[in-house]
Amino acid sequence: MTQLILEQALNGLQFGLMLFLLAAGLTLVFGIMDCINLAHGSLYMIGAYLVAAAAQAADSFWIGLATGVAATALLGLVLELTLFRQLYKRDHLSQVLATFALILISNEAVRLIWGAQPVMLNPPAALSGPLEVGGFFYPAYRLVIIACGLAVAGLLYLLVAKSRIGMWVRAGAANREMTEALGINVQGLFTLVFVFGAALCALAGGLLGPLLAVQVGMGESVLILAFVVIIIGGIGSIRGALVGSLIVGTVDTLGRALLPTLLRATLPADAASTLGPALASILIYLLMAGILFFKPQGLFPARA
C-alpha cells in the first residue's frame, strides 16, 4: 500500500510538473495582456506531433524534441505577430471566438496531415527500462520527466524572480499601463512570453508523448486542467501556477488511484463502485470550488 501511494505520488509530481509547463505560459498571457487563449492546448498538441514527426525522421528522441520545440516556438512567433497582436485590444468575446476558431483549424489540420489514428512516439531506448528507487522499481523515463520538469521550473523561477526581463514580466502582470509608462516595451515583451509559452507547450507535449497517445483532441482536456491550475494559483502568478500545478497533479493522480479503494473500505461495495470513479474525476473541480469560495482571486493573486 505504501509503495502504491509512493508510486502514485511520484506520478502525481510528474503530471503536476508537466501541467506547470503549460500553465506557466498561459498564466502570463492572461496576466499581462488580459487575453484569453483557448488555443494554448492546440500548441501542446501541435508540439507533440512535431516532436513525434521529427523524432521519427531523425531516429532520435532528443533531436526530435529539440527540433519540435524550436518549430513550435516559431509557430508561436508567427501566430503572435499575425493574429494575437490584433486580439489584445479586442474584448474577451473576440479572443475566445478567434482562439476557438484556431482550435478547429489546428485539430482539422493535424487530422489532415497525420490522420485520425494516434501517432506513436517511443521514449529513448536507454530510458525504457525501470529503475530502482528506494526499494521499488519506477520507470526511468518518468524520472527523467520529473528531472526535466524540476529543471525548467527552477530555470523559470530564476528567470522570473531574479532577472531583469522577469522583473518586467512581473511588473507587466501587476500593472500593464504603469509598466508601459515607465518605458518598457510591453508589446515586445509579450511576443517573447508568448513564444516562450509555445516552446514550453511543445516541451510538455513531447515529453508526455511516449506516455500518452499523441492524438487529435489531446490539447483540450489538458487545457481545462491548466485553467483549473491558473484559477487555483491566481492569474499572472508563476508561483501560483507552480503550486496550483502540483496540487492539481497530485490530487488528481492520487484521487484516481486511491479514492475507489478508500470508498470500498468505508461504503457498501455497490455504492463505492458507482461513486468512486465519478468522485475521482471531479475531485479537482471540487477542490477548485472550495479554494474559490475562500479566495476568489486564487492563492497567489498577481494584482494585489
Next chain:
Amino acid sequence: MAFYHSARHREALSIGLIGVMIALPALLTACGQEFYIGFASRILIFALAASSLNLVLGFGGMFSLGHAAFFGIGAYAAAICLRSGITDALLVLPLAMAVAGLFALLVGALSLRTRGVYFIMITLAFGQMAYYLVVSARAWGGDDGLALVGRMTFAGFGLHGEAAFFHAVLACLGLSMLFLGRLAEARFGRVIQAIRENETRMEALGFPVFHYRLSCFVIGGALAGLAGALLANLTGLASPSLLQWTQSGTLLVMVIIGGVGYLYGGLLGALVLLCLEEVLAGFTVHWHIGLGLLLLTIVLYAPKGVAALFAKTHD
C-alpha cells in the same frame, strides 16, 4: 453593446414568419423532403439554446463558457424522466428546466463572485466537471450516453410524428422568445442591462447586483435545460458530448454570428451555423477548417454579427 432591440414594429413580419413556420412541415412533406422536418426541429432547438446563452451573455454581460452543461443536464433529466415513467411534456420539460436551473444556481453562486477572464475559466471548468461526472456515471450509460425510451407525450397525444414534434418545439421556442422579449423590456431586463453597462453605478444606486446577475444566469440555465430536453427527445439520446465544452463553444459561435445582445441573435446564429454545417459537410469531411477560417474573418472584420446588419438604424 446595444440594448436589446424591440421588434414591435416588425409585428406583421413576425406573424407572417410564424405562419410559415407552422406550415413548414406540411410544405416540406409536399416537396417530398420529410427528412428536413427533423433538421428544422434541430435548428429551432439550437436557436433556443443559443438564445438562452444570449440572455446570459448579451443581456447580462456574463461571459459563460460552461453553458453546454445546462443544455446537457436538461437532456439527461428528460431521459431519466422518461425512463422512470414520466412521459407528459408538461412534467418532463419543467423538471428538466428545474434541474438545469438548480445546477446553474450552484455554478452561478460560486462563479459570479469573480469577474473577467476568471469568470470565463471558472464556468468552463464547472461545465467540464459536469461532463466528467456524466461520463464516469455508469448508471447513466457513461461514454455511450443514455438512450430514451420513446418520446414524451403532450396531454395524452404522442409526439412521435416529426411534424407534431416540430410544432411542439416551435411552441417552446415561440413562448421562450416571447418571454425573453418581455423580460428585456421589463424592469428586470433594464436593471440587468444597466448592470452590464456599469456595475459600480448600479451597486451604488442600491441594486442587489449579485442577485440580479444570479437570477439572469439561472433563467438562462433553465432555458438551456429546456432546449436540451427537447434535443434528447428529437435524437432519442442524451449524449455526454452535449455537455462538452466544445458544445459551449458552438453555442457561443452561434450567438456571436447571430449578434450578441440582439433578441433574435441566437436564432439567426443557429440558423446560419447549422445550415452552413449542412452545406460545408456535404463538400468535405474537413469542413472545420473552413468554419474556423470563417470565424476568424468574422472576429476580425464583422464582430457585431448578422443581426447588426439588419438593425443598423437603431444604433
